[in-house]
Amino acid sequence: MASQTSSRRQFLKSAAITAGAAAAVGFPAPARAQRPKLVYWCYQFLKGSDDARAEFAREWAKKNNVDLQLTMVPWKEFMPKITAAIEAKATPDIVESGGVELRARGQLLDVTDVYKKAEKAEGGWIGPSSKIMVEPDGRVHTILYGLQGFMTIARNDLLEKAGLKPPPATWVELLQWAKKAQQPPRVFGIGQAISNQTDSQVWEDIMKSYGPRIADDKGKRVVLGDHKKEMWEFLDYFEDVWKSNVLPPGVVTWDNTMNNSTYQAGKVVFVFNPVTISLWLEANNPELLAKTGHYTYPKGPKGLVQPLTYASRSIMKYTKVPDVAKQFLLDSTAFDKMNKEMMHSQWAPVLKSYLDFDVWKKKPFMKGLVDMALKGEPQSWPDVFNDAWREQSTNCTVSRMLQRLVVDNWSRDKAFAETIDVLNKIYTKYA
């Protein structure tokens, strides 16, 4: 048996080879020092979707040797947090909310090149996506990855039991059906807030389908006062809804979750909400989901007004890694990634290739989103989405007018005059 002992020279030689080999394989320290750092604020709203996006981001960072710092920010806190971050000069590189608002404040990096590359790779943008992204000068500062809109979500079983075949074609028909199908106090007809929360925006959408609009085509001058006749028609409709007792008690202080929870508890026939309600039902109450229909809004006397909001990613202009961030935005729009993510998300498609996603075949209740994306218009339409419109919207101006009528018992003229005054105050600031 040969001796296993080594000389001192051999030991030093083998030790040197081992150390050299280890260094050649890893180079951990210097490589880590050069890794770009990317701070990503991810919109937190629906767990399945949130997890899918976070998982993609982590895998992408690993693959691209990027040091990712991911923060999940609850939807409702996004703007206050980014506001504070801007003021504190401690902004993330990528944000997943408030694209249009931050663009208006000059906080975002130009990503027109990303827009064009995604357009080419995925066969073009669809629906109102381009209208939302492309600014008058042709530049783009935020990249959409999903459209979202309030749909008519209906208890098909109760409607059919009442001899009705959904969906209702007009808002008037919807009210009649709600009255016919409801069984108060167990089930009410329409679960819609008339409060100081943004879900009350539905009333502005209904109002617009009756003809009134807020400002002129330039989005500068308030023209609501020119639409008094149509406004009175809308208010006739609203008062019919109020007096018909189809609204559950308490809608004038509902927050943005109450329509969801009331529908999920089986207590209303109709609600207007993104498809998130149904994603919750899919996991928690599939029996109720099977009885639920998903449709675009009904039409008003002046046609369909189906506004769409959006989900987008933007790069803050302060980023130190613009190329890395742009690559992330582009890779985030890729078909395979989005096909997987959409199985857990609430978004309507924004790119042509997305029309082939598995989700539209595997989850029939999601198909309404495609129809909505193709028929919808940018949020605020026919008004211009600008800072003034946004402020009157977050101020819930139309809903406040309706509350003046039914909570404070004001006359229509007085409530309408106050609304025009408020709108003028807001629009004058931005003129």
Added chain:
Amino acid sequence: MGLLAPTVAILLGLILYPFFYAIWLAFSDKTIGNPGQFVGFRNFAYVIAWPQFSAAVTNTVVFTVCAVAIKFVLGMAVALVLNQQIRGRNFFRAFLLLPWVMPAFVVYLVWRWLYDPLAGLINYALMDLGIIGGPIAFLSDRSTAMASVIVAHAWRNFPFYAISFLAGMQTISQELYDSAQVDGASRVQQFRHITLPSLYHIIGVVLLLTTIQTANAFEPVYLLTGGGPSDATMVYTMLVYVMGMVNLRLGEAAAVATLFLPLLIGGVLIVTIMLQRKANA
């Protein structure tokens, strides 16, 4: 002088700078991400003419006065009970703090559920007892909304009053009560002439702190009503939030807060002077 430097630095950095910066904001057109220009009194004129501003002034005064009064009466009553030799006194003293140590968010969500017209416990109980025929939308009716918010807020915060008063009562010598009893003083007279005067300084501090805290309360309104229905519960903190954080108009939000500053300082001065006079009398 050198020894004072850290104190001066802390005072300047943590108190004076934010205070004067907020006042400067009120005179600027500052929006998020933009430095803002001096605009004189424009923001003040704007917010004073804003429809919810006058409601915010009235509601803030009503909310503050009513909530402080309820908390005071409730806190004093509970302190008097817990100052007696009753069985399980220590348990009750600890139990008393429960509403106060619970996170405000949880407390107000529970109250929202209690008030709910469709699933709330209060409506169920009142209907079961035959007191009401149909559900009451406590938070959604102009006539009940503010009272409902005040009750929820008072429930959460009265333990601070009770514990503070109780601590004060325990420093009062038993001999005072014994000699008053010998002189034939009733319980009410003992309370009026011994307990209350002995607590003046504590009452002063508690009222001072909690008047400021109550006037600046935000969570109860935000979580229960969002300022509604219409503007029935719109208090100034809610208006500041809407203007600053929702509408992103920091200058206007700061103007609202600045306009309320004299009101708050005035209220605090009145409370302090009244109590000082009483204590010196």
